Amino acid sequence: MIEQEVTIRNRAGLHTRPAAAIVKLAAKFKSEFFIEKDSFQINGKSIIGVMTLAAEQGSKLRVRFDGPDEKEAYQAMSELFESGFGEPI
């Protein structure tokens, strides 16, 4: 199990496009994936769940991976977050 903190880097925050990118990426891995914000936890493979987070620029989230490919999953996901989801920072 891997549990780490990530930061929302892009200006627009966690709106529909980034939410879709997260979910799409998470679907590639077998591991379970959860995101937590302010003690609010959602399943990271559910777009609806990710949409409810609506985190803004600068907010910190806890991501948790559990499964055979958890290391790779975390690696990929943290890169996605670091890049600001490919959007203006």
Place this chain on the structure above:
Amino acid sequence: MDQINKQEIKLKGIPASPGIVIGPIFLFGKHEPIILIRTIATSEVEQEIERLKNAVARSKKELTKVFEFAEQKLGTEQSKIFEAQLLILEDIILFKAVYERLKHEQKNAEYLLKDEMEKYHQLMMASKDEYARARADDLLDVENRILRNLEEQKLVSKIEGSHVIISHNLAAADTLIFSRNDVLAYVTELGGATSHMALLARALKIPAIVGVHQLLLLAQTNDKIVVDGYSGTIVLHPSSETLRFYEKKKTQYHTFEEALAPLRDLPAETLDGHRVKLAANVELEEELEFIKLQGADGIGLYRTESLLIGKEVFPSEEEQYEIYHRIAEAVFPKQAIMRTFDIGGDKFMMQTMKENNPFLGWRGIRVMLDKPQIFLDQLRAMLRASTLKNLAIMLPMVTSIKEVKLGKQLIAQAKDDLRAHKIPFDENLRLGVMIEVPAAAVIADHLAREVSFLSIGTNDLIQYLLAVDRGNDIVSDLFQEFHPAVIRFLRRIIERGKQEHAWVGMCGQMAGDPLATILLVGLGLDEFSVVPNILPEIKKIIRSIHYTEAQHVAERVLTMQSEDEIKAFLKHLMKHKFPDIPIG
């Protein structure tokens, strides 16, 4: 319940589409928010999963179409909503849960879907963020879309055989759920005679009656009913005597209509040689054969918005061109006048704003001028279909010269586009405007300088003039075609148009009212565009009078001060001259 023991009940409504039918009722209910929980058998589980999967697939297809349309024609802002909704439809976790529960709990798809979505809905509403809460609306929209698709599949399988469809109200899109074969007639509790449902029913030649209050309290599915679309009468549980009466009436009308058939190829000309154009109002391609059968002088009004019924996106330029071309070809060498989309802003379903007064709001030409991309698609399609030189364009709900000039600019732009691609069209394509707003009537002479013809849309004109909502059956009695103000307006419109060498026609309901024919001829109307089934009757009247006589009638009517007086006068006249024409 034993059919024979039920007492016969007669009810009266407003006739919306002619014809007499006798048959079983099907009660059509609007989508109820209450979802029933149903246990399904183990053997039904597979079927139920399939049903849900189909509904989701259909919803995806619909949303993709809407998203693409929004992106291309309306801009990225509007399309974002649909992008989010499409993603929701593909939420793995949500649907995995629903399918799992279907297998284990063996409950119906509607219930389980709603239950699962409710959890997420609550999650979203609980979010501190405004954006997340807004997504809750998207969730609800997706849920409703899937539920609608689930229900339609159920509805289509429920109906076997032909029925009289009875409902509280029937939106245009609802009528599309039923195929022609299912429907004997439409009867609703609400509605006016010029509502969309009424127009469609007439176009499809399906009898219809609206405004039958309290009907749903008395009618039940499979009860027998007589629907008399001529008089607006319905009879529940008819006795054998009643049945005989209506069979006879049906035959009488049929005979009467047959007798008018020889008029088909004769011109709409008075005894003293005054000729008018007698054309047809058209909604659907299906009507084209019939209008030719009825001897129409072409199409005086083709309502293009009928292409939008039940659709969430506008048809492409290509799709529109195909249809317009077929119509123009079908009536060639006679003229086909096509009106550009006359819709309210609510047609752009993505608008969350609700207008308080839609009739006084964003509709008609206003919408088209605000959405030039869509307008240009239509104009190009119409221009391309004009190569036989028998097509004319008409603009709806015009209130000012400015609008006409802007419309003409866009037409010019469309022409330039086509020329640049070497696509042929009629360079001399004629343009006209609807006179349906009082302001347009008052400046009809100014408008007539800008265009080739004016067409009076009495349905809306009378509404605006008398401040009566034609869809509101509480005040339906106040919607008076023969109000002195209306007659005066008609006279002025015709005068002003002719003054500037434009011909003046009428495509509203009044043009097809036999009671008004002599008066309208006498006022100098150049063209009548009517519902196809009344055409022969109107022609018969025109061919049986003298123009000079009609002019005297008009002069007399213009001195009268009340609708009652005018109607009584005209009724007396009609009874005297045409005893066999049924006047309602």
